[in-house]
Amino acid sequence: MNLANIINGHPPENVAIISRNRATTYGTLVDQVAGLRGGLTELGVQQGDRVALIVGNSRFFVVSYLAIVGLGAVAVPLNPSSPAPELTRELVTVGASTVIIGPAAVNAWRSIDRAHVPLVQQVIATEGHDIDDAATLTDLISSTPVPVVDVAGDHLAVLMFTSGTAGSPRAAMLSHGNLLSNINQVIGTDDSIHASDIVYAVLPMFHIMGLNVVLGISLAVGATAVLVQRFDPATALETIRDRKVTVVPGAPPMWVDFSMVDAPVDAFATVRTALTGAAKMPEDAMRRLDERFGVKLAEGYGLTEASPIVTSSGHGARRPGSVGKVIDGVHMRIVDEFGEDTLDGDTGEIWVSGPNVFQGYLDDPEGTAKVLTADGWLRTGDIGTTDSDGFVYLVDRAKDLIIVSGFNVFPAEVEEVLLAHAGVAQVGVIGVAHPHTGEAVKAFIVPERGVHLDEDELIAYCNGELARYKCPTKVLFVDELPRNITGKLLRRSLM
Secondary structure: OHHHHHOOOOOOOOOEEEEOEEEEHHHHHHHHHHHHHHHHHHHHOOOEEEEEEOOOOOOOHHHHHHHHHHOOOOOOOOOOOOOOOHHHHHHHHHHHOOEEHHHHHEEEEEEEEHHOOOOOOOEEEEEOOOOOEEEEHHHHOOOOOOOOOOEEEEEEEHHHHHOOOOOOOOOEEHHHHHHHHHHHHHHHHOOOOOOOOOOEOOOOOOOOHHOOOOOOOOHHHHOOOEEEOOOOOHHHHHHHHOOOOOEEOOOOOHHHHHHOOOOOOOOOOOOOOOEEOOOOOOOHHHHHHHHHHOEEEOOOOEEEHOOOEEEEOOOOOOOOOOOOEOOOOOEEEEEEEOOOEEEOOEEEEEEEEEEOOOEEEOOOHHHHHHEEEEOOOOEEEEEEEEEEOOOOEEEEEEOOOOOEEEEEEEEEHHHHHHHHHOOEEEEEEEEEEEEOOOOEEEEEEEOOOOOOHHHHHHHHHHOOOOHHHHHEEEEEEEEOOEEEEOOOOOOOOOO
């Protein structure tokens, strides 16, 4: 098997992706991916090598991703807007030997001290971009084709950074079998995406939802994915209208923006399926979408460690407040604090098992043991319940985790960065409600004695160390932080 084979078997004249108004058919995509496999092979990329993809949603990302996994190498999608320190940490963590860089990441890459990423042997630029000594992806695609490598189901395909269910960001290990299983599970459960569909693909592909659901399922069924790098409501509506988009997956903040935009009532006339997940969708926004545009949003639930889909509201499995039903091939338990199944209707932690459940966190057996039981159950850390008809409802989520625009932010990571500032003595970070992003990061700072700190200065400092969505939007200065008798920070007392 090999995940890269999802693009095979479709009519070669059908359009697979549209990027920057350029259509690429399945026939052309197959040829380009085969050529890039050859180009990467000539550069010495082998099975098991980690290849970082710091590229936005584009044709280059798709071709590179499929070529990497097609060789049996490991794709590591990273956020192209991340600052240099964050990219450095991630590249070192995964031991990347090759890096493919898109335009948005060029400046960050130039800021990286190459001495800090010693394992990176070669750099590939998508279109040149004046990167010294970098091979060019456009040239490599023209190389002599190399066939797909057959691998076992447990062969590592992707390392995906996630805040996870038990700590600061780490690399989740997802195999070919994990990713293919979830694609097939979703296809076998609902009718969200058909071969005839045109899919609006704005969810970033360094996020598991964008990578394996929007892109993976679209290519597996033979649909067309319209690749979009940045979301803007007005431009998005034009694209939906002009491309006659039929499927629109998006995080809740996108749908909140759509619900408030001034647009004709038929703005979504071509849309057959509207999907959301990653965070709780505000019910008032769902109501506005339905009343103004006739958009009936289907919610689902998943997490990176499950590749990612666990429940779906597709195929008519919709009920107000519910994230749908468990998809075929996935098993769920609602478990109490003693590890026992709860009674029907009672709340508990959601546990998940199935061939889509990940292999663990890279080089972190302790963290892996916290979330994977000996018999293969994934402890999600999310609290939920089910009704008598099997509909799943989320009540709470992993303790302390903050979700900003569908992205996980773990307070410990933000706190670590702030504590590195010379003027910060203590820090506590929490999530607070935000009308557009669902939540935002708020920091409480105890300054060093005699030091005057400025809120804007600290926010700017974080912007230089972390991805923007992880940075505090509000900083409060306090004399002390609430702690329990053992000295542990009491986050719930921070408001």
